[in-house]
Amino acid sequence: MFNSLSDRLTATFKNLRGKGRLSEADVDATVREIRRALLDADVAVPVVRDFAARIRERALGAEVSGALNPSQQVVKIVNEELQAILGGETRRLRLAKNPPTVIMLAGLQGAGKTTLAGKLGKWLKGQGHSPILVAADLQRPNAVTQLEVVAQRAGVAVYAPHPGIQSEFEAPTGDPVAVARDGVAEARAKLHDVVIVDTAGRLGLDAELMRQAADIRAAVNPDEVLFVIDAMIGQDAVNTAKAFEEGVDFTGVVLSKLDGDARGGAALSVASVTGRPVMFASTGEGLDDFELFHPDRMASRILD
Ligand code: GDP
Numbered sequence: 032m033f034n035s036l037s038d039r040l041t042a043t044f045k046n047l048r049g050k051g052r053l054s055e056a057d058v059d060a061t062v063r064e065i066r067r068a069l070l071d072a073d074v075a076v077p078v079v080r081d082f083a084a085r086i087r088e089r090a091l092g093a094e095v096s097g098a099l100n101p102s103q104q105v106v107k108i109v110n111e112e113l114q115a116i117l118g119g120e121t122r123r124l125r126l127a128k129n130p131p132t133v134i135m136l137a138g139l140q141g142a143g144k145t146t147l148a149g150k151l152g153k154w155l156k157g158q159g160h161s162p163i164l165v166a167a168d169l170q171r172p173n174a175v176t177q178l179e180v181v182a183q184r185a186g187v188a189v190y191a192p193h194p195g196i197q198s199e200f201e202a203p204t205g206d207p208v209a210v211a212r213d214g215v216a217e218a219r220a221k222l223h224d225v226v227i228v229d230t231a232g233r234l235g236l237d238a239e240l241m242r243q244a245a246d247i248r249a250a251v252n253p254d255e256v257l258f259v260i261d262a263m264i265g266q267d268a269v270n271t272a273k274a275f276e277e278g279v280d281f282t283g284v285v286l287s288k289l290d291g292d293a294r295g296g297a298a299l300s301v302a303s304v305t306g307r308p309v310m311f312a313s314t315g316e317g318l319d320d321f322e323l324f325h326p327d328r329m330a331s332r333i334l335d
Contacts, residue, residue: 033295033333039068040109040334047102055091061105062087073296075269078116078303085112110330116299117326118308122283127254130224131163133215135251137244137279138259139271140171140232143287143313147259148229149181150313150321155225156187163223165214166191167207167247170231170240178229185318188223190214207231211247228253236271241278248279256281257310260301261288268297269304276305287313290320295333 043064050057066083070076089108099107126132134151136144145168152162164182166189168174175191182189190213192205211228218226230247233240248256258281260268275281284305286298289312302309309329314320 033072033329036068036072036295037333037335039071040065043068044102044106044334047105048100050101053090053101053105057101058087058090058105061090065109069296069299072299073265075266075296075300075304078269078300081303082112082116082299106334110334113299113330113333114326116303117324117329118284118302118310119326121323121325121327122308122310123323124310125254125282126225131215131218132225132255133228133251133253134225134255134257135211135228135230135244135248135253135279136257136259136285137230137275137281138232139236139261140234142232142259142261143285144168144232144259145174145177145181145229146316146318147257147285147287147311147313147321148178148227149185149187149318151227151311152182152187153185153318154321156185160225161188161223162225162227163188163190163214163218163221165189165211165218165226165228167211167214168229168231169205169207169210170233174229174231181318188221190217207243208246208250212250215251226251236274241274244279255283257283257285258301258307259285259287259313260297262286262295262297263288263291264297266296266300268300272301272305276307281305281307283308283310285309285311285313286324290314298329 062083069079090105093104138144148164155162166175166178179189192210215226230244258275309324312322312324
């Protein structure tokens with residue numbers, strides 16, 4: 032991911048090397064190249080526009096300092112702005128003072144929520160927590176079973192409603208809001224200190240399911256609502272993210288499928304448009320393909 036963006040930006044900055052001072056024309060030419068590179072990486076148009084304007088303003092206003100030449104100065108500015116868009120400092124999970132901590136997952140179907148539940152569960156267990164996964168996705172046939180399988184692989188507990196499932200092709204019946212609430216009660220009773228609530232997602236945006244997610248949010252009062260988004264989604268990322276921001280008011284973003292050949296634009300767009308930090312990256316189908324997201328490292332990687 033970001034490889035081609037990275038190459039393009041590096042080439043752009045190379046043109047500035049050796050210049051003693053940057054003219055307005057130099058800055059404009061550079062910003063134009065940055066803008067093109069971001070658009071080609073699938074970053075949303077309004078995000079690119081704002082970003083380019085900030086770079087231009089800062090590059091023109093930059094003091095010529097002794098320590099950095101103009102080319103290094105522009106790189107530094109772009110680095111800082113990229114990092115700011117991605118959330119600034121590394122944002123760690125907020126754990127509740129009075130356990131259990133409740134983490135709710137939201138996102139479109141196929142985004143990688145159920146897989147993430149397992150990854151998060153395994154990761155938290157590795158840190159000495161005792162997580163329980165809650166299967167509140169009653170929309171998709173097999174979702175409950177899938178979560179049970181993931182929990183077993185992760186070696187963590189699961190709370191799943193069973194009555195009502197007739198076959199694997201039929202969605203389980205029941206009230207997902209009640210399941211989520213009961214899951215938290217179960218966690219409290221069995222002394223699990225983190226509850227991860229998996230919720231239903233549709234292929235497209237769906238008002239009813241968004242309402243259901245909002246109802247679950249209201250019922251379990253989560254400490255974190257993580258919006259999981261497939262990094263391959265490209266320009267659609269902005270509308271999807273905005274709809275979920277309005278619908279469930281998420282607190283952090285998880286980028287999934289960063290192992291694919293996504294051009295990376297979704298990452299920048301979602302974080303920028305919603306102002307929510309990217310907290311985790313999912314990088315494969317395995318339960319260990321998961322890491323804390325570090326905005327500074329990602330920005331440096333892009334500018335490497
Ligand atoms: P959900 O509908 O949001 O719960 O999505 P799932 O967790 O079921 O994931 C949908 C598909 O994407 C599954 O086949 C997963 O194995 C796959 N998947 C999830 N996360 C990743 C990831 O980070 N990288 C890759 N390559 N595949 C993933």
